[in-house]
Amino acid sequence: MHIAMLCSSAYSETGCAVASRLAQLGYIPVGALTLRSWDSGTLLRKLGQWGLRDSVGYAVAKLRPAKTSACKAIRNPHLKAALRHERGAFRNLREVGAAYKFPVVTCANQNSRRAIAQMKQWSPDLAIFTGGNILRRKLLEVPRLGVLNAHLALLPEIRGMSSPEWSLLCGVPLGVTIHFIDSGIDTGPILLRREFAGASDYESLEDLRNRMIAEGVELIAEAVCGLERGTISPVAQNDREKDNQFFVMHERLKVAASRRLEQRRLSLAGACAESVSLGGYGGGNG
Amino acid sequence: MTSTFMGSRAIRAFKEAACLLRAPQRVLPLVSRLASDRRRTTFEYRHLYSYSSTTIPRSDALQSVIAWILAAQRRDGGIAAYYSLLTGYSESYPEVTGYIIPTLYDVARLSQDSCLLQIAERATQWLLALQMPSGAFPAGLHRSHGEPDVIAQPSVFNTGQILQGLVRAHAETGETQILRQAVAAGDWLAAIQQSDGSWSGPAAYQGVAHTYYSMVAWALAQLAAVSNSSRHAVAADKNIVWEIAHFKPSGWIDGINLHEHPAYLHFIAYAIQGVLECGIARRRDDAIEAAAKSAWVLLQKFEIHKRLLGSYEADFKAGRRFSCLTGNAQMSCVWLRLFEVTRDLRYLNAALKMNEMLKQSIALKGGRGIAGGVAGSFPIWGPYQPMRFISWGCKFLADALMLEQRLTREFEESFDEKTSNKIEAAQCT
Numbered sequence: 001m002h003i004a005m006l007c008s009s010a011y012s013e014t015g016c017a018v019a020s021r022l023a024q025l026g027y028i029p030v031g032a033l034t035l036r037s038w039d040s041g042t043l044l045r046k047l048g049q050w051g052l053r054d055s056v057g058y059a060v061a062k063l064r065p066a067k068t069s070a071c072k073a074i075r076n077p078h079l080k081a082a083l084r085h086e087r088g089a090f091r092n093l094r095e096v097g098a099a100y101k102f103p104v105v106t107c108a109n110q111n112s113r114r115a116i117a118q119m120k121q122w123s124p125d126l127a128i129f130t131g132g133n134i135l136r137r138k139l140l141e142v143p144r145l146g147v148l149n150a151h152l153a154l155l156p157e158i159r160g161m162s163s164p165e166w167s168l169l170c171g172v173p174l175g176v177t178i179h180f181i182d183s184g185i186d187t188g189p190i191l192l193r194r195e196f197a198g199a200s201d202y203e204s205l206e207d208l209r210n211r212m213i214a215e216g217v218e219l220i221a222e223a224v225c226g227l228e229r230g231t232i233s234p235v236a237q238n239d240r241e242k243d244n245q246f247f248v249m250h251e252r253l254k255v256a257a258s259r260r261l262e263q264r265r266l267s268l269a270g271a272c273a274e275s276v277s278l279g280g281y282g283g284g285n286g
Numbered sequence: 287m288t289s290t291f292m293g294s295r296a297i298r299a300f301k302e303a304a305c306l307l308r309a310p311q312r313v314l315p316l317v318s319r320l321a322s323d324r325r326r327t328t329f330e331y332r333h334l335y336s337y338s339s340t341t342i343p344r345s346d347a348l349q350s351v352i353a354w355i356l357a358a359q360r361r362d363g364g365i366a367a368y369y370s371l372l373t374g375y376s377e378s379y380p381e382v383t384g385y386i387i388p389t390l391y392d393v394a395r396l397s398q399d400s401c402l403l404q405i406a407e408r409a410t411q412w413l414l415a416l417q418m419p420s421g422a423f424p425a426g427l428h429r430s431h432g433e434p435d436v437i438a439q440p441s442v443f444n445t446g447q448i449l450q451g452l453v454r455a456h457a458e459t460g461e462t463q464i465l466r467q468a469v470a471a472g473d474w475l476a477a478i479q480q481s482d483g484s485w486s487g488p489a490a491y492q493g494v495a496h497t498y499y500s501m502v503a504w505a506l507a508q509l510a511a512v513s514n515s516s517r518h519a520v521a522a523d524k525n526i527v528w529e530i531a532h533f534k535p536s537g538w539i540d541g542i543n544l545h546e547h548p549a550y551l552h553f554i555a556y557a558i559q560g561v562l563e564c565g566i567a568r569r570r571d572d573a574i575e576a577a578a579k580s581a582w583v584l585l586q587k588f589e590i591h592k593r594l595l596g597s598y599e600a601d602f603k604a605g606r607r608f609s610c611l612t613g614n615a616q617m618s619c620v621w622l623r624l625f626e627v628t629r630d631l632r633y634l635n636a637a638l639k640m641n642e643m644l645k646q647s648i649a650l651k652g653g654r655g656i657a658g659g660v661a662g663s664f665p666i667w668g669p670y671q672p673m674r675f676i677s678w679g680c681k682f683l684a685d686a687l688m689l690e691q692r693l694t695r696e697f698e699e700s701f702d703e704k705t706s707n708k709i710e711a712a713q714c715t
Contacts, residue, residue: 169631243582247589250638252694253631256701 001228004124004143005032006110008131010093013075015130017082017217020090022128023100024082025221030122032093032104033115035132078214111136119143126227128220135181146180146188146234148223150216152209154193155179156237159186162249164209165257168264169249174208176216178223180234185245189234191223202265205258302372302673309374315653316371316673323665347645348687350658351680352393352402355386357654358677359405363412364428368674369655371666378428379677380416381441383409384448386681391458392688403458410455410464413448417467421474422489423448442478442485445471446502453508465512472509475502476521483528497541498553500529500560507567522564526573529561533576536601537583548597548606550670551613554580559620566627574627581620585636588617593643596663596670608668611647611660614640615682622689634693641690644683 003022007015012034019029047055074080074089083089090096097104107115110133119127119142127143129135130150140147153163154175160166167174174196182188196215202208226232249257306312358366364378365386387406394402416423422440452468455461479485484495485502503525510519532540539557542549558577565573583602588594594614595605618640625633647664651657660679662671 166631245586246632247635250635250642252638253635256698259701 001027001126001224002030002122002124003027003224004119004122004127005029005093006127006129006132006135006147007032007034007093009037010034010104010106011037011091012093012131013079013083014213014217016090016093016096017076017079017214018128018130018220019093019096019100019102020085021082021217021221022224023096025225027224028100029102030124031102031118032097033110033118034093034104034106035110036106036108076210076213078210079217082214082217109133111139115139116142126224128224129181137183140181140183145227148191148220149179149181149186149188150213150220151177151179151186152212152216153177154195155186155190156239156242156244158246159244160246162246162254164212165205165249165254166246168257168260169253174212176212176219178216178219179237187237189236191226191232191234192219194219202261205254205261208261299672302370305373312371312374315656319371319656319666323667327665342645342650344641344645344687344691346650347648348393348684350648350650351660351684351687352658354655354658354660354675354680355390355677355684356402356405358680359409362428363408365409365677367427367678368662368671368676369659371656371673375655376427378412380413380423380428381444381447382677382681384413384423384444384451386677387451388454389681389684389688391454393684396688396691406455407459410451410459413451414464414467417471421445421467421470421472423471425491440474440489441491442475442489442502443491443496443499445475446499446505449475449502449505449509453505453512456512468509469513469515472506472513472515472518472521475506476517479521479524483524483526485525492543492545494543494545495528495541496543496553497529497532497539498556498560500525500564501556502560503529504560504563504567507564511567519568522568523570526561526564526568526570529557530572530576533561533580534601537580538598538601539580540600548669549599550597551594551610552616552670553613554584554598555613555616555620558584559616562620562623566623577620578624578628581617581624581633584617585621585633588636588640596668606669608670609647609664610662610668610670611644611664612662612670612676612679612682615644615660615679615686618644618686619682619689622686622693626693634697637686637690638694641686644686648683 005015005019009015015032015034019032022029074083074091080089085099090099093104096102105118107118109115116139119139124142125144127147128149129147135147151159151163153159153167154172155177157172158166158170164174166172176192176194176196177186177190178192179186179190180188194215196212202211223232306316355365358369358375360366360375360378362378363383364380365383367376367379367382369375387409390402390406390409394400394406413423416428418424418438418440420440422442423445424438425441425444426439449468449471452464452471456464456468475485478487478489480487480495485499486495487493490496490499503522506518506522506525510516510522534540539554542553542557544550544553558580561573562577562581565571565577584594587602593609594617596608596610596613598605618637621633621637621640625631625637644660648660649657652659655675658680659675660683662674662676662679663669666673
């Protein structure tokens with residue numbers, strides 16, 4: 001199966017992890033299309049938002065090679081397995097591309113004519129989206145099967161942004177959904193939908209998100225295998241019109257979500273302790 | 287018509303600019319503000335409201351806007367409509383003075399400041415003296431320096447807005463005279479209401495019916511709760527039925543009806559706020575649903591584009607790229623009230639962001655009339671109340687900040703209670 005990657009930046013860890021994981025399974029991408037890390041618009045915006053000192057500091061942090069070993073430089077520790085290779089760990093898509101011999105092309109906009117022409121040239125069966133622009137119909141129509149996305153919540157309950165946090169606040173089970181992208185926001189047909197049981201030792205919302213991203217990488221790999229073997233097929237969302245869209249969460253609500261996570265952690269730990277003690281009692285009786 | 291309008295705007299702008307010759311001390315603040323807004327529109331336009339980076343505490347912002355309102359109280363007891371960077375303070379404005387009264391009482395309660403009570407009472411007394419024999423209140427700014435040739439015209443909208451203040455003043459003071467005059471105002475509004483529930487004719491702005499007069503219906507609903515008069519309740523309900531018929535499936539509200547002006551967000555938000563509040567007061571789900579639909583459309587626009595436009599065209603299809611700050615503050619109030627009614631956290635989330643952004647738009651430092659002021663437009667030269675800091679902008683921002691404070695506290699307390707109960711239950715197991 002010919003797979004193309006659509007990533008927000010060549011430095012996207014999730015993009016690297018998906019490309020690397022698929023390559024490990026034998027699905028070497030035909031190419032990766034990424035957005036430019038820096039352009040004049042971003043530069044001006046950051047300058048206005050952060051001021052000169054912070055903007056320069058951010059640029060230096062991005063461009064300077066990390067002094068630590070490559071593995072330690074990985075921000076999401078749960079992606080280590082997917083990013084690992086014989087000489088360390090991939091830090092950007094170009095390294096993955098060089099290792100598995102696929103091109104990495106940079107564009108200003110994934111919907112641009114140039115980007116669409118590039119995608120048509122690759123002629124992929126499937127594209128995998130790990131970040132970037134809101135994709136328009138013209139681009140979505142290029143891959144034969146469609147464009148896959150890993151959404152960090154159960155669909156159709158929680159669509160949109162800050163989805164793990166909203167799941168916590170709304171009392172919806174945590175989960176990851178692999179779905180095809182269509183013209184709506186997270187309204188496309190679902191391939192895989194899995195509740196995220198995970199361990200009970202999340203340290204923070206960031207940790208939870210990192211674990212879910214790693215779970216998403218594995219589910220994408222599973223979905224690609226399933227699609228090729230014909231063991232899974234997309235199921236349309238029946239309440240596509242229902243307004244389940246959520247938006248970026250304000251910091252104040254994130255604090256509440258964090259408290260809910262803590263409560264969940266404690267209740268899971270309590271449930272584990274309970275099952276251990278019940279198991280011991282049952283064993284004694286038997 | 288348009289060229290005449292543009293001409294009259296240009297003449298007014300020229301006249302206002304000429305005032306700088308008499309008050310050269312205003313030149314520096316004017317240039318400074320123009321430069322500041324130019325810098326922000328150049329560097330931060332796409333992220334004008336970068337809410338994640340605000341450093342202004344809510345209490346400081348609230349204190350500043352309230353200080354602006356207090357400084358805007360004129361000798362007669364009324365509140366000025368605006369402070370212009372070109373011409374200084376305006377005369378007292380009866381309409382705004384009326385609906386600032388509830389805000390003053392709310393802040394007084396919050397801050398335990400008896401001085402604010404006195405200011406609210408002075409404002410009330412001034413308004414009571416302005417009431418016309420018919421029960422109506424006059425249109426426009428108050429000409430305290432005497433312009434004998436100008437005959438005061440009764441105004442539906444001003445009467446409604448002032449009625450809000452009178453009802454609250456009566457609730458706070460218990461004075462029967464205030465209630466008597468409030469009832470007279472309500473009776474007048476009910477008497478001149480059209481059979482379809484709208485208000486048009488000479489006492490309506492530009493002589494035609496407007497959907498943003500739902501604010502008048504809200505005032506009547508408030509009055510009905512204390513006057514126990516079915517007349518006021520019926521008038522409020524009649525108007526709400528007329529209003530709801532103007533809410534389109536797209537969320538757009540027909541009948542803003544402002545000739546020579548676009549539909550500024552301020553007026554759209556008025557229409558939504560009036561219908562919502564009247565719906566809550568009269569326990570009408572149809573009104574709450576209609577308001578929620580429009581509010582949700584604007585919430586989506588705000589979340590996706592990180593801002594609301596200053597004015598919109600029919601069906602929210604397009605609009606003008608500037609910010610109507612007072613409209614933004616009103617929408618924040620609407621979203622907060624919808625959160626209170628529906629417990630949908632997305633409304634609270636949007637309002638928190640909007641308030642962060644609005645806090646960034648006010649100058650905490652600066653001269654009288656500038657510090658704590660909410661500009662009509664961002665940038666300051668935008669078409670809605672250009673070069674002015676407006677008292678109703680401060681009023682709505684103060685309302686939004688106080689609502690945020692109350693609702694976030696309630697949410698966090700109830701959330702903490704539920705969470706700690708669950709944690710205790712988990713630990714017990």
